[in-house]
Amino acid sequence: MVSAADGSSILPLTLRGVGYGVAGRVLLDAVDLEIGPEGRTLILGANGAGKSLLLRLCHGLLQPGAGSIRWSDGPTRAGDPRHAMVFQRPILLRRSARANILHALAMIGLPAAERRYRAEETLARFGLGALAERPARVLSGGEQQRLAMARAWSLRPQVLFLDEPTAALDPAGTRAVEEMIAAFAEGGTKIVMTTHDLAQARRLADEVVFLHQGRLAERTGAAEFFDMPASTPARSFLKGELPW
């Protein structure tokens, strides 16, 4: 079971007037958003709308040029084990699958015995036991992403940021990762995820945050969003993507 270490929730995450620019180009502008503990939040938008950027800002990997991003108990920062992130291309260390999980657990300061226990538990939980000794870098793309997800799971985060986690995977790999996302959600981890796969968004979303050209266009419940989006950009986005 995933649960907060000390029981107190870091949610909601509050973004106020968040802006970010590079070399004079505004990539994200005046985003006001509050992400609460309920349901799975999917961030949608066209390429370049600022989805990945928003996740990185929320996770603390980047500092906003304007505005503030705060959890309930203070500003966000990377390396806070209460929120984890899985990237589109899994970044695994040049070690065994198990050692990758052990390394992450060492970074949050767990004692060695606890680390070993939790690593085994995690590998078993997601059916990765057979891969434990294999060098992480020669696993298949799907296995690598599952390992990256498992590594995040072992940290028991309250919030998991997922940046297009299945963009490079085949249907079977996608399904496996989606099952893992469900396992996180069942355990009480808040999911905040970007995707450009609309079918996936329909499967997973409880609410949708739609970005258009660096601005928050709308934020709606999933059923409502896919049925009748409120903003014009979201309507044309859905129309353009709907042929299948």
Next chain:
Amino acid sequence: MSESNPFVAAWLLIVSGDPTLAGIVALSLRVTLSALAIALVIGLPGGAFLAMSRFPGRGLLVIGCNALMGLPPVVAGLAIYLLLSRAGPLGPLGLLFTPSAMVMAQTVLILPIVLSLSRQVVEDLWSEYEEQLRSLGCSGARAIPTLLWDGRFSLVTAVLAGFGRASAEVGAVLIVGGNIAGHTRTITTAIALETAKGELALALGLGIILLGLTLVLNGGAYLMGQYARRSAGQPW
């Protein structure tokens, strides 16, 4: 030397376990490995730090390290000599013409190599790992052990390059060590001396041993790297 063919004589010297020769080899190894150890302890984390940090003057430091890789050993020897000579700032330590002085000189020679090569290796690794490691709370000084371990196969090159330069150089240890028989005479300084004296057998014997050591070390590192790389699943 009764044997007229210097190659045969050299070989006889080696297999007979000549104590003079053994002493010279032992001192050489002691000095070179000590210098290598010090350079690695400073240079590996130092290089990793240089790779990950951005501060004013970093560029100059990187250029300086790269340039010092080509530092002529005699110049390094001269600098340490001036430091350690009786009138120098470290003169009171009385280290001139001791093995310690030779270790210092060789450390100065190989530290830039270890620094530059490990900076290069870690810089590439850091650009790949940065987001993930920062996400895991593994940044700053905490990331250094992770990066050095994951760069271990490439870092072997830095170790070998350092060992090669230290074991092969003659100018620096000659100046600060003085080539005193039984005290500061290393393989390379002995070769220089014995050749000048016309004692080709000893010189050749030492040369063969030095070559052999280098070959064994490099071969061992290569095989170990191949094995470890395969078992760690390096895709390249």
